[in-house]
Amino acid sequence: MPMKTRAAVVYEPGKPIVIEELDVDDPGPGEVLIKFLYAGLCHSDLHITTGDMQARLPMVLGHEGAGVIEKVGPGVTRVAEGDHVVCSFIPSCGKCRYCSTGRQSICDMGATILEGYLPGERFPLTGPKGDYGAMCMLGTFSQYSVIHENSCVPVDGDLPLDKAVLVGCGVPTGWGSAVNSAKVRPGDTAVVIGVGGIGINAVQGARYAGAKNVIAIDPLENKREKALELGATHAFATAGEAMEAVTELTRGQMADAAILTVGLMTSEVVSEGFNIVGKDGNVVLTGLNKLDMDNIQLPGSILTLFRKKIIGSLFGDCNPMTDIPRILGLYQAGDLKLDELITQTYTLDEVNEGYADLEAGKNVRGIIVHEH
Ligand SMILES: [Zn+2]
Ligand SMILES: [Zn+2]
Numbered sequence: 001m002p003m004k005t006r007a008a009v010v011y012e013p014g015k016p017i018v019i020e021e022l023d024v025d026d027p028g029p030g031e032v033l034i035k036f037l038y039a040g041l042c043h044s045d046l047h048i049t050t051g052d053m054q055a056r057l058p059m060v061l062g063h064e065g066a067g068v069i070e071k072v073g074p075g076v077t078r079v080a081e082g083d084h085v086v087c088s089f090i091p092s093c094g095k096c097r098y099c100s101t102g103r104q105s106i107c108d109m110g111a112t113i114l115e116g117y118l119p120g121e122r123f124p125l126t127g128p129k130g131d132y133g134a135m136c137m138l139g140t141f142s143q144y145s146v147i148h149e150n151s152c153v154p155v156d157g158d159l160p161l162d163k164a165v166l167v168g169c170g171v172p173t174g175w176g177s178a179v180n181s182a183k184v185r186p187g188d189t190a191v192v193i194g195v196g197g198i199g200i201n202a203v204q205g206a207r208y209a210g211a212k213n214v215i216a217i218d219p220l221e222n223k224r225e226k227a228l229e230l231g232a233t234h235a236f237a238t239a240g241e242a243m244e245a246v247t248e249l250t251r252g253q254m255a256d257a258a259i260l261t262v263g264l265m266t267s268e269v270v271s272e273g274f275n276i277v278g279k280d281g282n283v284v285l286t287g288l289n290k291l292d293m294d295n296i297q298l299p300g301s302i303l304t305l306f307r308k309k310i311i312g313s314l315f316g317d318c319n320p321m322t323d324i325p326r327i328l329g330l331y332q333a334g335d336l337k338l339d340e341l342i343t344q345t346y347t348l349d350e351v352n353e354g355y356a357d358l359e360a361g362k363n364v365r366g367i368i369v370h371e372h
Helices: 043-050 108-112 161-168 170-181 199-208 221-229 239-249 267-276 300-305 320-333 348-359
Strands: 003-010 018-024 031-040 065-072 084-087 125-127 130-134 144-148 152-154 189-193 213-217 234-236 255-260 277-285 309-312 342-346 365-369
Touching: 003 125, 003 144, 003 348, 018 144, 018 348, 031 161, 043 348, 065 161, 084 161, 152 320, 161 170, 161 320, 161 342, 161 365, 170 199, 170 255, 170 277, 170 320, 189 199, 189 239, 189 267, 199 213, 199 221, 199 255, 213 221, 213 239, 221 234, 234 239, 239 267, 255 267, 267 277, 342 348, 348 365
Parallel strands: 189 213, 189 255, 213 234, 255 277, 277 309, 342 365
Antiparallel strands: 003 018, 018 125, 031 065, 031 144, 031 365, 065 084, 084 152, 125 130
């Protein structure tokens, strides 16, 4: 039986997000009906509302989500009714060339995450403007949604989902950017530029990987304090100040890794990262900007002579099916902090306020608590 849901929708870039009542279809083959309990306010949804990232509209936003499976469609095997799940913003089919070689974050099924429909151009959410896409095939800013089973990662029933929700995007993306993409090793010097919801987890990842120096750079004092609380050894407002410190700390060898987790990637930030790493240094680009923007302008000969590496990282090169439970295990063991990341909770109706707070730099992570 189709049902109603309230959801946060973007109709037009540059306009506020609208709360709309939509219809949710029954789950089809391979699909599940999920009752979302919590959703994280990630920056990528904001990129859709501003138009910095182009998506098919109208779209129900939200790609960090945790909830309970209400109903499963025909042929579903990964989850069962009543399961607690954390959603993965990239599905993992398990069969494509990338999944089957341990590179689930670039699963072929992720090709339509900005179109927002399920396989077969299926739109389970409909409303006054016809078909509604769902951000990353999830639409976690909806009380209910129909999603593909390949987006579901079952988690222990005793895990607090209001914390576990963060492991759908922000935490693995940041943590993995340091551990997997930058390959931070014990004794390294790692620099994290931009300490938002992603960057703070890059700080945690670098520290856990054994970096001797974890240098956080952010213009906002509250972000620098949070970084120092969660594993940074030093924090600076500007890359210039950090450059001096890194030069001194490493006796001129410079950093082994720079992880760029700014809200909007610019060529200035890329250059800062490039200049702060030394020979064989890894520069990891995790933040986004307009898809057609050339935001890397670097002296290629220095790249060659110093063997520097520029690395694009998606979902922190994590494999959602194994790394989401693994990272939650680190949380359970006390080796990764989640509670400390959540700065504010909002109702669905307060979604615009939540993003205003994010833009004002008030939040490390804001969470929507769904009402049903
Ligand atoms: Zn995200
Ligand atoms: Zn795949």
